[in-house]
Amino acid sequence: MTHGMRTEAHPPHLDGDGDRRDTATRYALVPLRIFLGITFVYAGLDKLTESAFMKDAGAGSIGDMMRGVRDSSAVPALVDMALESPVAFGYAIALGELAVGIGALLGLLTRIAALGGALISLGLWLTVSWAADPYYYGNDLPYLMAWTPLVLAGAPLLSVDAALRTRRRQRTGEHR
DSSP, X not given: OOTTOOSOSSOGGGOHHHHHHHHHHHTTHHHHHHHHHHHHHHHHHHHHHOTXXXXXXXXXXXXXXXXXXXXXXXXXXXXXXXXXSHHHHHHHHHHHHHHHHHHHHHTSSHHHHHHHHHHHHHHHHHHTSTTOSSGGGSSHHXXXXXXXXXXXXXXXXXXXXXXXXXXXXXXXXXXX
16 A cells, blocks of 8 residues: 555445445346346337338338338448348347347346347447437447446346356356
């Protein structure tokens, strides 16, 4: 410790706030996982149950939406690929959102689910919400950023991944 400079008021073992901070830090990603999980499950189910959405053309259809954003997207080639089969693309997005949402909620293959969510968000940002001005009016970029901590950290607590990791350690005799 540098003379005249204190780095903390109390040693952690004497400070009840340190325990609370450590607990809060360990659980910090749980609310994000729940939010993203619920949001993506809802988005997937909403698309799957909205009959107008899963059509090549017509008001509210995936086809008309993609044709509407084609010229303003950052990567028109992505939109062109989607337009080859708009209904199949709509189902792929909806089922992808559902899968990553369930993965996030359960904490099952969390990093893979989060990577999927980040890729969906990236694709939607580069196509559907690219023209938002200013950029922060588009909602897909914040979702991309929100998935990033889960890609990096996974779900170390309150998750199927954590339960499986604990079970593996118990079987192999490895203790933390």
